[in-house]
Amino acid sequence: MRHLPARVRRMLMLLLFVGLQLYAGWHAQLYIGELTGASGLAYGLTFWSAYLVLAFGYLLARLLRRRLPAFAALGLKWAGSYWIAAFQYSVLLLPFADLAAWPLRASGVSNAGAILYTGSAVTLLLLGILLLGSRNAWSPVVKEYAVTVPKPGGALKELRIAAASDLHLGTTVGRRHLERLVRRINGLRPDVALLVGDVLDDDVEPFVRRDDGSRLAQIRTPYGTYAVLGNHEYYGGGIDTYIETMSGYGIPVLLDETVTIAGSVHLIGRKDKTDRERASVAELTATLDDGKPRILMDHQPAAIREIADAGIDVSFHGHTHRGQMAPNHWITRRIFELDWGYKAFGALHAFVSCGFGTWGPPIRIGSRSEILCVTVRFDSQA
Structure with a gap:
């Protein structure tokens, strides 16, 4: 399929999506x-009208958010969000329900009874998945991780870093979850906090209106909080x-900038891959002191080999969500060499949250909402 023209691939994907929705x-x-x-034409028209609104609710909410009343756009987005998860797991479960209906009918159960038994089983499983995912x-x-960098940290023997990516603050992820983030990070007592892209979800309006910046400012660290852009800030x-x-x-x-923590550790924030004008890692490190530890934030983990080759010691990434809902992690695992967790690439310690x-959907299956807490120890004798 990858050899087909992009337009044809998009058309085939659209046809597949519509077919699965039907x-x-x-x-x-x-x-x-x-x-x-219920039965008959009136039931069919009512059902499919409601179903299509639900099936495309998330997309409609995004497209019409400036035209619909706020409560309508919010309700449509929430309903559509949950349907994304319900739809995915329906497509995975329904073939098994169809297979189970055959022995039920063969054992004397009526067609209506088979539909009720298998449909109820799928419905209960979906409810369980949504509850667990929530x-x-x-x-x-x-x-928590601990790594050692074979460079002197000046006055710092170690640097305790709290890192969070992909907050997606907007109309779905809001104040309560943000307060959880601030509370948990402060409880870790880090030296520095890093926000590794996609702090925003839809647009900046909810972020400004709710004054989310003031809540992020409640993160308390000796050396401050730093952020980089993710693809959603661009979108x-x-x-x-x-x-x-x-x-x-x-x-x-x-934005392709470097700050120096405690006069001893370079912290580099890279523009997202979405930005075609972002600098290479080699350009970002060209004027830096080779003897000082280098820590880099790059939202998408698409250039880890480049980062390792440029002499970075520790890198932080996000973006993948680890697929967010299993088995989507099979896809992210194929796209990215490291789609979640920790891996050493030569001298580079790479972390993907x-x-x-x-x-x-505010649903996670096969993953949990997480904060990274990484203690970086400096040892020039290592």
Whole structure:
């Protein structure tokens, strides 16, 4: 399929998506009809009208967010968000339900009974998945690591770093989850905090309106909090407003820039891969002191080999969400050499977070909302 023209690939993907939506919708129509006794043309029209709004609710909410009343756009987005998860797992479960219906009918169960039994089983499984996924999304964990860099850290023997990526603050991920982030990071007592891209989700408006910057400013560290842009800051627009807002609260957004922590450790913030004008890692490190430790933030883990070749000691990334909902991690694992966790690439210690927030449905299966806490020890004798 990769050899086909891009337009043809997009068309085939669209046809597949529509086909799968019809497949899930047809099963839902049969089940609800048997459950309620509804039938006929009026039921069919009512069902498919509601189903199409639900199926495309997330997209419609994004496209029409400036035209719909706020409550309508929010409701449509929430419903559409959850449907993304329900749809994915429906497509995975329904073939098994179809297979299970055959022995039920062979054992004497009526067609209506087979639909009710298998439909109820799928519905209960979906509810369980959504409940578990919600718990995983809203209950963050801390992943702790310790690595050694064979360079002197000046007055610093070690640097304790709290890193969070992919907050996706917007109309789905809001104040409560942000407060969890601040509370958990402060509880770790880090020396510095890093926000590794996609702090925003839709656009900057909810971030400014809710004054989320003031909450991020409540993160307390001796050496401050730093951020970089992710792809969603570019998609949503309002980058200048976002950077100005963050700067106003004392949180620099590093745009191919370097700051030096405690006069001893270089912290490099790279523009996202979305930005075609971003500098290479070699350009960013050309004027830096080779003898000082180098820590880099780059939202997408697409250039880890380049980062290692440029002599970076520790790098932080996000973006992948580890697929967010299993088995999507099979895809991210094929796209990225490191899609989650820690791996050494020569002298480079690379970390990829599966993220603190969520994109689309506030559901995580096979992953948990997480914060990285990395202790970097400096030892010139190592």
